[in-house]
Amino acid sequence: MFEEDQPRPLLEVRGIxxxxxxxxALKGVDLQVLPGEVHCVMGQNGAGKSTLIKTLSGVHQPDGGEIRWEGKEISIPGPTAALDLGIATMYQELDVVDGLSVAENIFLGHERASGGVLHVKKTNAIARTLLKRLGHGGLSPSTEVGTLSAANKQIVSMARALSRDTKLIIMDEPSAILDSGEVANLFRVVRELTAQGIAVVYISHRLEEIRQIGDRISVIKDGRSTASGLSVTDTSRAELIRLMTGRDVENVFPEGTPVPSDAPIVLKVDNLELAGHFEDVSFTVRAGEIVGLAGLVGSKRSEILETIYGARKASSGTVSVNGKVLRPGSVPAAVDAGIGLSPEERKSQGLILDEPIFKNVTLSTFERFARSGYLNEKAERNAAREQIAALELRPADPDRPARTLSGGNQQKILLARWLVHGTPVLLLDEPTRGVDVGARAEIYALIRKLATAGTAIIVVSSEIEEVLGLADNVLVIDDGTVITQTKASDLDEHGVLDLVMKGSAA
Amino acid sequence: MSEQKTKVAEPRIDASADHSAPKANPLQSFLKGSGGRSLGLVIALVLLFVVGAITSGDRFLNPENMLTILRYASIIGVISIGVTFVITAGGIDLSVGSVMGLATVVATLTSVQLAATQSSWILMVLVALAVGAGAGLINGVVIAYGNVVAFIATLAMLVGARGLAELISGRSTQIVVNQDFLQVMRADFLGVPVLVWIFLLAAVAGWFLLNRTTFGRRTIAIGGNLEASRLAGIKVKRHLVYLYVLAGLAAGIAAVMMLGRTTAGTSTHGLLYELDAIAAVVVGGTLLIGGRGTIMGTVLGVLIFSTLTNVFIQNNLDTSVQALAKGVIIVVAVLLQQRFAASGKTRRAKTKPAKA
Known part of the structure; x- marks a missing residue:
């Protein structure tokens, strides 16, 4: 559609x-954005997406190359200059002030005031109009932003962009902090924006998402453009993966061997209930089996996992490992019995970022290596080294701080932690969140390998495709109730969504 | 599409960063670790000595005065070592000064002293330690199981313990009559006062506990990431209680030392010691947000402040000037610390753009 009457590009970046x-960080990146289009920029972690964004928003100055804005060559010396041009950026860590109201956040930095006195009524009125334009008229301008969900904070951030004369909004992985329902809403808002002629540069590495929302795609690999302005509809998934990783990725999900029906039941969950969250959850996991919990956000998948682990105290029901019933609400009891958890938020719940890899690996086992309270760091380091080799964790240096590793390798630290412990049960909450496409296949293969070795595994993921691809058996959960329990091969993504919709309707 | 030729460089920042390998030579790894951070403190201490030597000459640079500095440092030093553990775990203890005061009062009550005379001077020591540990236990339980913020819980103890000490003593000074106790506490061993030996022992024990034991690992882990520690199966609440008991116990030991030095128990002992202790800990390089603690740094921090005081006294300078200098040192030290922390984290790609 663009070929016929190609409009003048809004933004043109050449070889920066x-x-x-x-x-x-950038070795030559091209980008051409048309008014009113959603232009997706893809690339693995470390490919240079963030540096590109920061160059366009004035945080960094490029060393070479040129930037054209509405046909004129420009430089963007600072963030204010970018805003003045009409380029607004929505970072992953939303730059909203929690203590201020929605309206105050929208006009942060360009308050409507005379002589230092704020026009509260006028500010709120304009804010309301902006929110309506985004289809969120229900959001009150006087609400304190700290009380809002991440999704609504994004709306505030977008309203702020609209409050200036913005022509281009750069969104840095906006869906990373959202669940699937919220993502649908985000897409609706993005379409509202483009319908008003605003261009959106959408950064992501989720292929499915880009198919839904994008018009054209540019791909960066190792700081260089490998493709620029591809049509979304004409480019295959395999082609995109090849452009991003430089290699072909087939069968992302490893083939599982069927679990023998006489495999011992390792984990048994009986009528588990957490008042106000979920009730009557019962299932079993056999040795070597991967059970997936599928459901939309808010279906209480993670809560179920955390209750099994004892991080939340069940109001009724039991969890047993190899026939032994666990004391409810006690993480140490669960760990001692042989359950390991890789939590949803790797950085805030899983790792001590400034500590070396080996201390993170042995966080659950250092007491075991110690002799009457005296640490044995040498033994710890050796145990960590073994796992580093087995999991191909990179860099293979046990003394490297966990902070410096990529998402995929940080995930491997958590797997290594429980491998050292030797837990027969593993609970994996969002095992590939923040892990890029190339590394995902590797994590999937590892998880399957652990199962083949006899570990009982539960996987929770907000990506239904991931749950179905990885698990042998799936529990579909809606609003704290298990609505279906079946083989993963009997379901597809639409099937799961259908089940969930029916569940909600009933 | 551009095909610019550029120098080859690993695009992934995590792959290109160099970090100390385990086999690096010992001196190198020492300088990169806590030893390197302590080096700055040693230089500061040496500078203070130079200033002292220049301004006061022999009055400053003689063994007797060195012992004076150490004796002065010993009491606040023991308290600071206890506080180092709490701060390393991401907590705070504002009550140590008051708790020390309370312990001196309880240990010198007529009834306690009478019982001590009949049995042994050790009884007074045990009472002081029990008071300290007991107050720490209350702090710990309120914080860990009552979910009260450490700042508030120990602030309440700061006020409450001082009040209780005043009530018990009737705001009067209680003289230590037990001569055995005084004899032990005021004795010298190898020419060095017992108080200084206690400080030294506490420092060595503290260093060992923090760096070589599971207790220390738990402390650092909890300070580094409490939630991750909890989900890894560490009994976080119980450990928090232990930590505040430890800080209280250190205050109890300091109380015993105080009784030895001043020969009296009173509710005004230890006034503002909590702030001196926190200052020494932070200047020493322990992170206030937790996750990194150094006993060696704390000891050096304490020595810097006590040497400073000594230099000022030797030169007959106003205590107000001294307080001002202390304030400046704290700010400068924390600024330097942030510099260190920042340079340690350049590896996570926060490097400043290099000018082409």
Missing amino acids: TKQFAGVQ
């Missing part, structure tokens, strides 16, 4: 380069 203290 950027170097940081010895690291060439």
Whole structure:
């Protein structure tokens, strides 16, 4: 559709380069954005997406190349200059102030005031109009932003962009902090924006998402453009993966061997209930079996996992490992009995980021290596090294701080932690969140390998495709109730969604 | 599409960063670790000595005065070591000064002293330690199981313990009559006062506990990430209680030392010691947000402040000037600390853009 009457590009980036203290972050990136389009920028972690964004929003100055805005060559010396041009950026860590109201956040930095006195009524009125334009007229301008969900904070951030004369909004992985329902809403808002002629640069590495929302795609690999302005509809998934990773990724999900029906039941959950969240959850996991919990956000998948683990105290029902009933509400009891959890938020719940890899690996086992309270760091390091080799964790240096690792390798630290412990049960909450496409296949293969070795595994993921691809058996959960329990091969993504919709309707 | 030729560089920042390998030579790894951070403190201490030597000459640089500095440092030093543990775990204890005061009062009550005379001077020591540990236990339980913020819980103890000490003593000074106790506490061993030996022992024990034991690992883990520690199966609440008991116990030991030095128990002992202790800990390089603690740094921090005081006294300078200098040192030290922390984290790609 663009070929016929190609409009003048709003933004044109040609061959920009950027170097940081010895690291060439951008080696030549091209980007051409048309007014009113959703232009997706894809690339693995570390490909240079963030540096590109920061160059366009004035945070960094490029070393070489040129930037054209509405046909004129420009430089963007600082964030204010970018805003003045009409470029607004929505970072992953939303830059809203929790203590201020919705309206105050929208007009942060360009308050409507005379002589230092704020026009509260006028501010609220304009804010309301902006929110309506985004289809969120229900959001009150006087609400304190800290009380809002991440999704609504994004809306506030977008309203702020609209409050200036913005022509281009850059969104840095906006869906990373949202669940699937909220993502649908985000897409609706993005379409509202483009319908008003605003261009959106949408950064993501989720292929499915880009198919739904994008018009054209540019791909960056290792700081260089590998494709620029591809049509979303004409480019295959395999082609995109090849452009991003430089290699072909087939069968992302490893083939599982059927679990023998006489495999011992390792984990048994009986009528588990957490008042106000979920009730009557019962299932079993056999040795070597992967059970997936599928459901939309808010279906209480993670709550079920955390209750099994004892991080939340069940109001009734039992969890037993190898026939032994666990004391409810006690993580140490669960760990001692042989359950390991890889939590949803790896960085805030799983790792001590400034501590070395090996201390993170042995966080659950250092007492075991110690002799009457005296630490044995040598033994800990050796145990960590073994797992580093087995899981191909990179870099293979046990003394490297966990912070410096990529998402996929941080995930491997958590797997290594429980492998050292030797737990027969593993609970994996969002095992590939923040892990890029290339590394995902590796994590999937590892999880399958652990199962084949006899570990009983439960996987929770907000990506239904991931649950179905990885698990042998699936529990579909809606609003704290198990609505179906079946083989993963009997379901597809639409089937799960259908079940959930029916469940909600009833 | 552009095909610019550029120098080859690993695009992934995590892959290109260099970090100390386990086999690095010992000196190198020492300088990169806590030893390197302590080096700055040693330099500061040496500078203070130079200033002292220049301004006061022999009055400053003689063994007797060195012992004076150490004796002065010993009491606040023991308290600071206890506080180091709490701060390393991401907590705070504002009550240590008051608790020390309360312990001196309870240990010198007529009834306690009478019982001590009939049995042994050790009884007074045990009472002081029990008071300290007991107050710490209350702090710990209120914080860990009552979910009260440490700042508030120990602030309440700061006020409450002081009040209780005043009530019990009737705001009067209680003289230590037990001569055995005084004899032990005021004795020298190898020419060094017992108080200084206690400080030294506490420092060595503290260093060992923090760096070589599971107790220390738990402490650092909880300070580094409480939620991750909990989900890894560490009994976080119980450990928090232990930590505040430890800080209270250190205050109890300090109370015993105080009784030895001043020969009296009173509710005004230990006034504002909590702030001196926190200052020494932070100047020493322990992170206030937790996750990193150094006993060696704390000891050096305490020595810097006590040497400073000594230099000022030797030069007959106003205590107000001294307080001002202390304030400046704290700010400068924390600024330097942030610099260190920042340079340690350049590896996570926060490098400043290099000018081309």
